[in-house]
Amino acid sequence: xxxxxxxxxxxxxxxQENVVYDNVPDTSPNVSHIDYNRxxxxxxxxxxxLQTPLYSGSEHTLLGTVMEQMxxxxxxxxxxxxxxxxxxxxxxxxxxxxxxxxxxxKVKTILADLGLEVQKIDACVxxxxxxxxxxxxxxxxxxxx
Numbered sequence: 001x002x003x004x005x006x007x008x009x010x011x012x013x014x015x016q017e018n019v020v021y022d023n024v025p026d027t028s029p030n031v032s033h034i035d036y037n038r039x040x041x042x043x044x045x046x047x048x049x050l051q052t053p054l055y056s057g058s059e060h061t062l063l064g065t066v067m068e069q070m071x072x073x074x075x076x077x078x079x080x081x082x083x084x085x086x087x088x089x090x091x092x093x094x095x096x097x098x099x100x101x102x103x104x105x106k107v108k109t110i111l112a113d114l115g116l117e118v119q120k121i122d123a124c125v126x127x128x129x130x131x132x133x134x135x136x137x138x139x140x141x142x143x144x145x
Contacts, residue, residue: 046113055098062099066107080104 050063073083084103091100101107108118122131124141131138 050110050114052099054100055095058098062101062110065100066110070107070111083107 047063050066051061054060054062054065069083069087072078078086087101087103087107091098091102094100101110111118123129124131124144126141126144128141128143129135129138
């Protein structure tokens with residue numbers, strides 16, 4: 001939780017207005033229109049919800065399960081349909097009232113709410129380059145062709 005205190009120092013316990021917390025000159029844009037307290041509270045409620053057990057008595061949390069499932073999906077190259085089937089089976093096998101997401105779309109929503117949106121980036125078949133940033137418009141790998 002220290003990361004949250006760094007991002008939202010005014011919400012941290014012991015925060016004092018007249019104390020300078022870092023020596024970096026203030027070059028950030030004017031964000032006075034943002035309601036940090038509301039955003040901080042909303043984020044904290046969301047994180048608390050993700051840290052609750054999947055079901056009563058479970059040692060696994062929703063966030064941990066989502067992250068592990070996404071790691072497995074990416075490592076094994078599972079399709080979205082395969083992922084959906086695995087999640088549906090998991091939801092069915094766990095006790096009733098569990099908070100396990102039912103499909104890939106729900107998992108993507110959870111990750112997006114955390115700021116971890118899924119972004120697909122194409123790569124050369126020989127893994128020379130990623131078609132990203134300056135190579136985004138390329139049709140062929142300049143190293144292979």
